[in-house]
Amino acid sequence: MSGILGLRRWLPHPWLSAWLGALWLLLVSSLSVGHVLMATFLALVIPAVSRMFWPEVIDAIRNRKAYRLLLVFLWDLLVANMVVAGRIVSFWRPLRPAWIVIPLDLRNATAITVLANMITLTPGTVSSKLTADRLELLVHVLHTDDPEGEINTIKQRYERPLEEIFE
Numbered sequence: 547m548s549g550i551l552g553l554r555r556w557l558p559h560p561w562l563s564a565w566l567g568a569l570w571l572l573l574v575s576s577l578s579v580g581h582v583l584m585a586t587f588l589a590l591v592i593p594a595v596s597r598m599f600w601p602e603v604i605d606a607i608r609n610r611k612a613y614r615l616l617l618v619f620l621w622d623l624l625v626a627n628m629v630v631a632g633r634i635v636s637f638w639r640p641l642r643p644a645w646i647v648i649p650l651d652l653r654n655a656t657a658i659t660v661l662a663n664m665i666t667l668t669p670g671t672v673s674s675k676l677t678a679d680r681l682e683l684l685v686h687v688l689h690t691d692d693p694e695g696e697i698n699t700i701k702q703r704y705e706r707p708l709e710e711i712f713e
Contacts (some may be wrong), residue, residue: 558597562587615707619664622703630669633689641689645674646682648697652705655680657712664704 557563567589574581633641652658658680662673670688677683690696 557590557593559593562593566592570667608643609711611707614710615704618703618707620667622668626669626671630688635672644687644690644693644696645669646685646687646693646696648685648700648705650681650683650705651701652709652712653680654712657708658683661700661704661708665700 570585570588571581600614622680630683633639650658650661652661658676662676662683665671665673665683673683674684674685674686685696685700687693687696
């Protein structure tokens, strides 16, 4: 058992380490020895240094809800990229940007952070401000004809699953 605990000291978040290493290699588009060493260094150091900022560990490996949310999010990223690209190409169609306020049911700080990041990572939306009481999230939407529909979509597709994952 001490071997596993020793491994957790070096790899507190093994999946994060794997993703960081792979992401570095994808960003530099190279498998040279130097880049592989740098990817390994980043994959070991970043999770170890940021360990104190992780208030809880979600066992995403065994959590099917997390996998489902990841698939929904990846699909939404693909669709949003296409929609934003279409909006850019069709410059003659005016955009209808909007600020929307999302009332939050989430209370877990980590879940709120994940939600805000998911919104910001999705092209066409940016999380702007979380109220001090953590009850509302201000989001800028690049184009919408239905602000209430945008709020409902975010709540159903992201917030509800995050509530279940972080319950």
